[in-house]
Structures are given as C-alpha cells and as structure tokens.
Amino acid sequence: MLKIDHVFANAGEKEILKGLSLEVKPGEVHAIMGPNGAGKSTLGNLLAGMPYVEPQGGSVEYMGQDLLSLEPEERAAVGVFLAFQYPVEIPGVNNMYFLRTALNAQRKYRGEEPMDSAQFLRMVKQKIKDMNMRDDLLKRPVNVGFSGGEKKRNEVFQMGVLEPKLAILDETDSGLDIDALKIVADGVNQLRSPDRSFIIITHYQRLLDYIEPDFVHVLADGKIVKSGDKNLALELEEQGYGWLNN
Amino acid sequence: MVGLITDWLERVNKQTKDSISNMPSWLQAKRQAALVQMQMLNEPTRRLESWRYADLGRLLKAPSAFDSTNYGQQLNVIEGSDPVVIVVDEAGYMGMGDCPDWLEIRSLVDMHAEDWYDATFDQETVVNLANSLLLQTGGLIRIKATDKPVHIQLVYAFDELDEWRYVRNQFDLEAGANVSITEQHQSGRINAVNVYDLDSRVQLNRVQDIHLNSAEQFVSMNYFEVSKGVNVTNMNHHIGGSLQHHVHWVNFNGEGSKYKSGSINKSFDNNQITDIVNVNHNHKNNQSDITHRSIAKDKSQIYNNAKAQVAIGADQSEIEQDLKNILLSSDARIYSKPELEVYADEVIAAHGSTIGALDDTALFYLQSRGVDIEQAREIMIKSFEQEAQIC
Numbered sequence: 001m002l003k004i005d006h007v008f009a010n011a012g013e014k015e016i017l018k019g020l021s022l023e024v025k026p027g028e029v030h031a032i033m034g035p036n037g038a039g040k041s042t043l044g045n046l047l048a049g050m051p052y053v054e055p056q057g058g059s060v061e062y063m064g065q066d067l068l069s070l071e072p073e074e075r076a077a078v079g080v081f082l083a084f085q086y087p088v089e090i091p092g093v094n095n096m097y098f099l100r101t102a103l104n105a106q107r108k109y110r111g112e113e114p115m116d117s118a119q120f121l122r123m124v125k126q127k128i129k130d131m132n133m134r135d136d137l138l139k140r141p142v143n144v145g146f147s148g149g150e151k152k153r154n155e156v157f158q159m160g161v162l163e164p165k166l167a168i169l170d171e172t173d174s175g176l177d178i179d180a181l182k183i184v185a186d187g188v189n190q191l192r193s194p195d196r197s198f199i200i201i202t203h204y205q206r207l208l209d210y211i212e213p214d215f216v217h218v219l220a221d222g223k224i225v226k227s228g229d230k231n232l233a234l235e236l237e238e239q240g241y242g243w244l245n246n
Numbered sequence: 247m248v249g250l251i252t253d254w255l256e257r258v259n260k261q262t263k264d265s266i267s268n269m270p271s272w273l274q275a276k277r278q279a280a281l282v283q284m285q286m287l288n289e290p291t292r293r294l295e296s297w298r299y300a301d302l303g304r305l306l307k308a309p310s311a312f313d314s315t316n317y318g319q320q321l322n323v324i325e326g327s328d329p330v331v332i333v334v335d336e337a338g339y340m341g342m343g344d345c346p347d348w349l350e351i352r353s354l355v356d357m358h359a360e361d362w363y364d365a366t367f368d369q370e371t372v373v374n375l376a377n378s379l380l381l382q383t384g385g386l387i388r389i390k391a392t393d394k395p396v397h398i399q400l401v402y403a404f405d406e407l408d409e410w411r412y413v414r415n416q417f418d419l420e421a422g423a424n425v426s427i428t429e430q431h432q433s434g435r436i437n438a439v440n441v442y443d444l445d446s447r448v449q450l451n452r453v454q455d456i457h458l459n460s461a462e463q464f465v466s467m468n469y470f471e472v473s474k475g476v477n478v479t480n481m482n483h484h485i486g487g488s489l490q491h492h493v494h495w496v497n498f499n500g501e502g503s504k505y506k507s508g509s510i511n512k513s514f515d516n517n518q519i520t521d522i523v524n525v526n527h528n529h530k531n532n533q534s535d536i537t538h539r540s541i542a543k544d545k546s547q548i549y550n551n552a553k554a555q556v557a558i559g560a561d562q563s564e565i566e567q568d569l570k571n572i573l574l575s576s577d578a579r580i581y582s583k584p585e586l587e588v589y590a591d592e593v594i595a596a597h598g599s600t601i602g603a604l605d606d607t608a609l610f611y612l613q614s615r616g617v618d619i620e621q622a623r624e625i626m627i628k629s630f631e632q633e634a635q636i637c
Contacts, residue, residue, distance in 0.1 A: 072613035092632025102615035
C-alpha cells in the first residue's frame with residue numbers, strides 16, 4: 001500500500017528526514033516511536049502534503065501512485081488521512097457542514113455522486129453512535145471550545161466518516177485521560193480492516209496497550225533505526241531511547 | 247484640495263428655487279446655517295482622521311460605467327419577521343403596503359422643527375455637513391412601542407446613478423419599542439445621515455447592508471443617541487464599492503445601556519472602505535462591544551477604527567474592541583486602529599487588532615480532509631466573518 005524509499009525532507013530550512021524508508025501493507029498497523037525532534041510528525045505531515053514540509057529526495061509510492069506529486073486534497077481523496085497532533089479550530093463552521101463538504105469533495109474527485117443531506121445525516125448519526133461519542137459534536141463549530149480530549153476524539157470521528165485507506169495518527173494519545181484514550185482506541189480498532197492501514201505516531205507505549213500494532217519502529221535523527229514487534233514498545237517504555245545509541 | 251467645497255457650493259447655486267421654496271422656513275434656516283458653516287471650513291484633505299486612508303477625489307468623480315449587478319437583488323429579510331418596506335428615492339419615502347398604527351412617517355417638508363435632531367458637524371465631518379447643505383430627501387420615521395417586535399426595511403433605490411443623492415433618515419424610537427431596522431442599498435450614489443434617537447428601554451436591531459459594485463459610492467454618518475436601559479445591536483455588511491465611508495457615532499446619554507456592533511468589511515479590485523465607530527461613554531454603567539472583521543483583496547483598501555471615550559465619572563463602563571483583518575493579496579492595504587480614551591477610574595476595557603493572511607495551518611487542515619484550496623479559502627473567510635456576525 002505504502003512504500004517510502006530513502007526519503008529526505010526539510011521542515012522550513014531544517015533537514016529533518018534523512019533517508020527514511022518504510023513499507024506498509026494493507027491491513028497493517030505500524031507504530032512509530034522516537035525521541036522529541038526525531039522527525040515523527042514531519043513524516044506524518046510529509047505524507048499528508050503539508051506545504052511547510054518539502055521533500056528533498058527519495059520517493060513515496062502509495063497504491064501505485066507517486067504520493068508526493070499529489071496536492072493535499074488529492075491525497076485525502078485517494079484515502080490518506082492525517083489525524084492532527086493539534087487539530088485546528090474553525091469558528092462559525094459546524095462539524096456537520098465541514099464533514100459533508102469534505103466527504104463530497106472527496107467523492108467528486110473520485111467521480112462519485114455527492115451524498116445528500118438526509119443520507120449524510122443518517123450516516124454520521126450511526127457512526128457517532130457506533131463510536132460511543134456524543135452527537136452534540138456534530139452541531140458544534142469545528143474544534144472550537146473543545147477540550148484536548150474532545151479534539152482528538154473529533155479527529156477519530158472524522159476518520160470514521162471519511163473512511164481513509166491509510167490513516168496516520170500523529171500523537172493522538174497526547175493529552176488524553178485514560179477514558180478518552182479508550183474511546184479513541186476503540187474508534188481506531190473499529191476501523192481496522194484488511195484493506196485499511198494505520199501509522200500511529202506516539203511517544204508512549206500505553207496507546208499500544210489498546211491498539212495492538214503489527215510493527216513498532218523507532219525513528220531517530222530522521223530515519224528508522226530499529227524495527228520490531230509490539231515487544232519493542234515495551235522495551236522502549238522500560239529503557240527509554242538511550243540504549244539504541246549503544 | 248480637490249475642490250469639494252467649491253463643488254458643493256456650486257451645487258447649492260444650481261438647486262432650483264422651487265425645490266428650496268417648498269421647504270418649511272425652519273429647514274431653509276438649517277440649510278442656511280450649514281452654508282455659513284461650510285464657507286468657513288477648509289477643503290477636506292487626508293489630514294482629516296476619517297479620510298486619512300481614502301481617496302477624497304473619488305467623491306468628485308462620477309462613477310464610470312454603472313454595473314447593474316445589484317438591481318433586483320433579494321432583500322435580506324430577517325427571519326421570522328414581516329417587514330414594513332420603505333423605499334427612499336427622488337420622490338421621498340414610499341411605503342409599500344398599509345402603514346401600521348405603530349409607525350409614523352413624515353417627509354422632510356412635513357417634519358416639525360422640534361422633531362429635528364441637530365447633528366453637529368465640524369471640519370472632520372465636513373463631507374457629512376454637505377448632507378445638511380444639499381439635503382434632498384428623507385424625513386422622520388417614528389416607531390411606537392408594541393407588544394411584539396416590529397421590523398422596518400429601508401431601501402435606497404435612486405434612478406439617477408451618477409449624481410449624489412443627499413438623504414437624511416431620522417428614526418425616533420419611543421420608550422420600550424422593540425424594532426429591527428434593515429438599511430439596504432439597491433441603487434444610487436448616496437450621502438446619508440441617519441439619526442437613531444432611542445428612548446429608554448428601546449431594543450434596536452439595526453442592519454446596514456451596503457453591497458456595491460465596483461463603480462458605486464456610499465457615504466454615511468450614523469448617530470445613535472442612546473437613553474437609559476437601551477440595547478442596540480448594529481450589524482454592518484460593507485462590501486465592495488469605489489468608495490464606502492461610514493461613521494457610527496454613539497452617545498450614551500443615560501445609564502444601563504449596551505451598544506454592540508459587528509462589521510464585516512470586504513473589498514476587492516480597487517475598492518475603498520472606511521468603517522469608523524466612535525462611542526462616547528458619557529454616563530456610568532454602559533457597555534460597548536465592537537467587533538470588526540475586514541478582508542481586503544487585489545488593490546483594495548480598508549480603514550477601520552473603533553474609538554471609545556470614557557468621560558470623567560462614567561465609572562463601571564465596559565468596553566471591548568476587537569478588530570481583526572485579513573489581507574488576501576500583497577497589494578491590498580488595511581489600516582486598523584482600536585482606541586481608548588479613558589478619564590474614569592473604574593472601567594473594564596479591552597482592545598486588540600490584528601492584520602494577517604489566512605492561516606496556512608488551517609488551510610492545510612481543510613485540504614487534508616479533501617477540500618480544495620479555493621474552497622478552503624472560502625470556508626476560512628466565512629469562518630472569519632462569522633465572528634462579527636452578531637445577529
């Protein structure tokens with residue numbers, strides 16, 4: 001599904017990713033861990049097409065396409081979703097309108113018919129129920145006045161509605177209490193399927209107690225320095241990242 | 247400097263004797279007083295605070311090719327209300343339908359001298375003084391208190407499109423009246439003076455909706471004389487135009503009142519918009535809350551200014567000024583100035599102003615959900631405007 005081959009990228013003037021390679025197959029869940037400043041968020045932003053992050057070399061192939069040649073909205077339409085570390089507030093635009101606009105923009109790109117209001121309402125009401133979230137979320141302006149936990153839940157809800165093929169969660173667990181963490185993890189687990197893959201960027205092992213990854217990678221100084229199964233996350237939790245330098 | 251006073255005085259000479267002689271003697275005296283004052287004033291220049299960032303020369307120039315974009319535009323009727331529509335044109339006020347009991351309409355010539363609100367003009371407001379000098383149409387609209395809220399829609403619809411039309415609307419709202427007044431431009435090159443004389447406990451929702459094509463011009467001076475226990479919301483939509491220049495002048499003349507205003511100013515091409523709010527907290531325990539959201543594109547410019555003056559002894563005044571601005575091109579200009587002049591001790595006041603571009607991170611957030619960049623910009627602009635949408 002995704003093949004990142006020896007990618008270099010700058011965030012602003014600074015070189016962050018320095019020859020990163022990673023392959024993700026359909027249905028797999030990959031956790032990316034690593035110390036602060038290693039380039040984890042830059043990787044997520046690069047895949048989603050943030051203009052501030054500029055590729056300098058290497059390639060990213062997503063479902064047979066050159067992902068880096070697509071605009072951010074085109075990437076979304078072909079199934080790439082980034083759950084933001086700091087979701088943006090959009091006053092005056094309610095979640096329902098925002099999501100319907102986004103969904104129909106993606107459908108248009110894919111040559112599908114737009115979803116009418118009634119269909120959309122039925123669909124989101126069912127989704128929000130399935131994900132154990134409160135439906136007042138739909139009427140509120142996007143992320144405005146949301147607590148940190150609500151913003152992260154809203155990201156997962158958006159993911160549920162847009163049904164991406166590759167979901168990148170950038171520190172979705174940060175700032176969450178244990179109950180919110182479980183809701184977010186449940187939401188993600190419900191979306192797991194053989195044709196949907198996840199890249200979960202996190203600092204802490206605790207999220208991985210609830211979302212079991214197939215692979216855990218350590219990203220340090222712009223590249224993946226170690227990969228393993230979920231036990232690697234436990235080792236990192238116990239020993240930190242210092243031992244990787246030895 | 248640009249010969250405006252000369253032009254106005256020449257226009258006085260050109261006015262037909264008939265049009266003057268039809269006026270009551272007290273009104274002729276008002277015009278004469280305005281003439282004397284005008285002759286003593288200097289030509290307006292950019293040294294005037296309210297014209298610092300506008301091209302006064304545009305007042306002289308007839309708008310080029312009139313674009314009929316605004317003709318037949320849908321009037322924005324406030325939901326759930328059934329407005330009494332008053333059209334103001336060359337002939338004066340024209341009511342559409344029956345005049346309800348709570349409403350009294352008098353043309354300028356039928357007004358009584360004691361009903362006339364004497365607005366004070368000076369060098370700073372010399373362009374608005376021209377209204378008193380060349381006054382052609384308008385009058386008095388008096389509204390009594392009723393059991394239910396009432397709604398008036400005032401529409402400017404002049405046939406002559408390149409000649410200035412000088413209009414004066416005086417709204418007298420009696421104690422306890424609950425009124426929505428929508429002032430809307432349909433056609434004409436307007437210099438308007440609006441007076442809102444608000445008795446105690448009045449609830450006023452006023453909307454000024456001035457949406458112009460790139461050749462049209464509109465100048466307005468808006469007085470709000472606010473008695474005690476009054477609640478005013480004043481929503482302004484100023485969009486486009488070769489020149490839009492609006493001054494809102496609020497006097498708190500009693501205690502326990504609130505004036506809340508929101509302005510959405512949007513300019514394109516070579517438009518110029520000025521939006522100024524001056525609030526005078528002359529008495530204790532009044533609140534003013536001013537929110538402006540301005541967006542300038544292409545080579546257009548916007549000047550927006552909110553000033554509050556708190557007099558000695560006007561304690562427990564509360565003031566908020568929030569001016570935010572977005573530039574959508576490198577050639578667009580926005581000048582934004584919140585001002586507080588406080589002479590009382592116990593006052594809560596906050597003011598702020600920002601000018602910037604659309605937030606790149608927010609645009610990317612929208613794009614990352616599948617929305618293309620143009621639609622993302624539209625959503626962001628809509629979102630930005632919503633913050634000033636107070637009613």
